Amino acid sequence: MTPAWTIASAFAGALLVLLLPARMAAQSRVVALVASIIGALAAGAGCIAKLASPEAPAWSFDREWIPSLGARFHLAADGLSLTLLLLTGIVAIAGVLFSWNVDKRQRAFFALFLTIIGGVYGVFLSRDAFLLFVCYEVVILPKYLLIAIWGSTNREYGAMKLTMYSIGASSLILIGLAAAYAAAGGTSFDLAHLAAADYSASFQAWAFPVLFLGFAVLAGVWPFHTWAPTGHVAAPTAASMLLAGVVMKLGAFGALCVAMPLFPEGFAQWRGVIAGLAVIGILYGAFTALSQKDLKFVIGYSSVSHMGFILLGMATATHWGLRGAALQMISHGIIAGLLFGIAGRVVYTRTHTRDLDELKKFDLWRSLPGGAVGFTLATAASMGLPGFSGFVAEISVAIGLWESFPLLLIPLVLGIVITGAFSLRALQKAFFPVRSAAAAKPPKLPPLSWPEITAIVLLLAVSLAIGIYPKPWVTLIDDGLASPLFQSLLP
């Protein structure tokens, strides 16, 4: 099983779902689940093979594609790509499980879902800028449709805003890539070729921010983050999970593996600004989450805050910082998926409200104990308590910060404490017993279903596995960071 199976399984699954006869529409979820599992297994097999023989050459697939442009169909998997593929696979499985009883237009839903997954796999594997951009664009349209058709609260607005931001950001990326392509001789889109080219400092000074910003918008950089909370809230559960868990990581991945290696000097000039924006994002997201009424908005703003750690890790330009950024991508992917899964699917379908004060009435601690315990653990993970994946990521970023911007540690401490505060607030309001209600009998809610339990356990187990034994993940990420792309960034 090569890593190509990830892309192939997703697109083949999407096609198969569309071809299902109408009477078998209900089976589309099984197809989607099988396709997601194959993708995750392919990624997992790649990770294990890499860990077993670290010296073996990375898998790659390189074919002629559009010779007139010099674009090639070039895929390759280093340790970093493999871990991100695995993350995508796991979130995809959980997403399908949390969408187990979608009842509206199932075939279209799962076909779009798998298309997004396929596009994401494609971005993580691309080694050609043109191919990467194509895969990146593949993700945008299905995202819009998923939200606009299956979404909730303000879905047209949320979907349109998200799409507008995405398209605007894409055009920035296109400008940046085209400029790099032209400046590097206009012969090849190969990322290694583009990174090796010698750009003048003045060129990098404007090309870097354009390209970086294009990617960073999708990663939720402050002040271009506003699409994220509204989009997450409007999206159906599986799409929120994909958006926060995986699609935001596309932006971070592009910033880390395309923008920074292409224009190292531009990055060196701008990294102070990036660090500043990242810290503002961390604090702004946390403070805003502190005053939200809707449980999904709390999680949406917490995502903005957590994504700030990724940007901050990158801005440190140290090995620890980049490693922390990559770890945070994986960690936040898992945890955001879990939080949105529980808030959007487990709770909302039973209570039909996400308002923190309304939720009090349901006394979820007693009427839905499984969901409450799951959310409590997910909250602990989200706060970055040790033992969960977020901790490993945050200390790596903090170590990187000690090396490059020690003064930023002060706002960081504040950010972490506020994160603790807003997480506890949401948890207490939504899930914990209330004195007055404790006397009354809790309302009867259907217990957790098996797909829900499986998804919750799967995501929690991965977060704990990374938190308690990060060694294999760190080894894989370091393998990615050892690639020649990062040589100009890390002394």
Next chain:
Amino acid sequence: MLLTLLLAPLTGAALLAAWRGAGERTAGRFAAWWSLLPILLVALLGSRGTDGTMADWTLPWIPDAGINLSFAVDGTSWLFLLLTSLVTAFALAISVKLGIGGRAYAALILVMETMLLGVFTARHFIPFFLCWEMTLIPAYLLIRLWGGPNAPRAARRFFIVTLGGGVCMLLGFLALQIGVGTMDFGKLATMASEDGLAPTLATAFAGTGLTGATLLTIIAVAVLLGLAVKIPIVPFHAWLPDAYAEAPTPVTMLLTGLLSKMGVYGLLRVFLPIFPDTFTVLAPWLAALAVATVLLGALAALAQKDLKRLLAYSSVNHLGYCVLAAAAVAASSGDRESASSAISGAFLQAFNHGIIASALFFGVGLLEARSGGLRGLDDFGGLRARVPVLCGLMGLAIFASLGLPGLSGFIGEFLIFNGTFGLLPWAAAVSVLGLLFTAVFLLRLIRKVFHGPLGKSVSGWSDLSASERWLFVPVIVMIVVPGLWPQALLHFLNADTLRLLDLLNP
């Protein structure tokens, strides 16, 4: 062996989580019996002799940075393991007795026990911090879900304040990882005793333009903040009275008997050897804060009407002596005899306070159970006539708490004062006042609750049942035996205390 010990309570918690059909009492009983297993394992460890490392276990975490989850037991750790396993078992047993809790409650206490065992055996900052912070979730939930009417606020405050302290400590150690390349306690202590950490830090952070000593002070203060919140040292104690008063009584026992000991243990075992020079500079300030802790704790206890709050402040007071000892050792480490006395005294005080406080809170729990939730100082009266056995046993614990010779509380305080008078006479002299105030408020407790006219609420009470008496037996043994034969505990400390002193004065 050590791994088995660390995982034993966690396994019990997992079994409880999986055991869907268990009723509240069955689950509680199961957990109480299960918690005897860690005691047995600790006892087995103790039989291995006290020289050097008794057991260890390591798992590579981020190996290229030298970060490992390494745990090891030596004599001092062992004493804290014993305390943890005893107090946890006791708390679980009396939870059953008092009818508090259920499956989730017992499981959370067992999870917390694993984390505490981890804190007391960790040999590297990462496992230390991992276990340190992971005690927070169970503690928070136990207070929040099973606590009194104001529990949500108290629990939230407890959580946020200790989390903040924890993050400061974390950042301090991360700076050491960058600056000197390791967070291993042993390696850091060796480096500190050889040429000090300051020069290495100064080169690593040359860009900041600060001297090594300044950097080291900043780092040390950050670490100290995390410890100070946990012990707590005045003025970082504001979260404590509410949390202790709102928590269900067995949980209060765990908070004061074990969680606060994490801070004391960290101060003496982690902070002192790694930052000896900085500690020397900070020592007068810390000694002043310790004196303030001792005095304010006692004075605040004097003003309390609620028995749990009174005991909470009394805990603040008693742990202040441990901080005082640490500050005294750091202030002038020349006098080896005094330093050794102060250090052993602080460890013993931590251990004995854990046991005595458990006994006292058990007594309050019994009063609450009999009176239907009353625990005001003025709610009772004349108990001695009604329930003489309960009063006798509580009285014993109270006298141990105020340091009556022959009971365990005396020996720790004696050693601390013995050492501190040699090192920091002024601080010791002022702190003696604390002993006086302690005697006043504890004797007042005896007078108001045990003596005097029979209170209205007390008339129908029965004395301790056989099972309640049996529950008191182990604590009384642990109070009387070390009081009469302190060497039983001290010989676990001797080797480590000498090693610690060697690190401080090479």
